[in-house]
Amino acid sequence: MEKLGSVNNFKIPYKDKYGHFAFYFVFTLLWATYLKTKFRINPKKARVNALLAAVIYGxxxxxxxxxxxxxxxxxDFLDVVFNTLGGLVAVLVLWLLHRDKKIK
Structure with missing residues (x-):
């Protein structure tokens, strides 16, 4: 018999896909930032390389x-899709942040 407050009571469809998205979002953010700061790669190239690394690795x-x-x-093909989506959203966030810095 399951306890009322058990985590297993929550049925979230595709919950593992959210994990894939989140992991690759963070992976891409960190990798692009690392490439930009450590190797002084321009931000656009760092974002592209980080996204490629995430997609290829995933x-x-x-x-x-x-x-x-x-x-x-x-x-699971959907895992690859959510990995890629996480990376793409991370690149979009980094692009928006970089774009705002140029304006100010």
Missing amino acids: TFIEVLQGLFTNGKRQS
């Missing part, structure tokens, strides 16, 4: 899951 992990795992873990 796709690679999903392909590996499809090839080498059985059971609970399996490859």
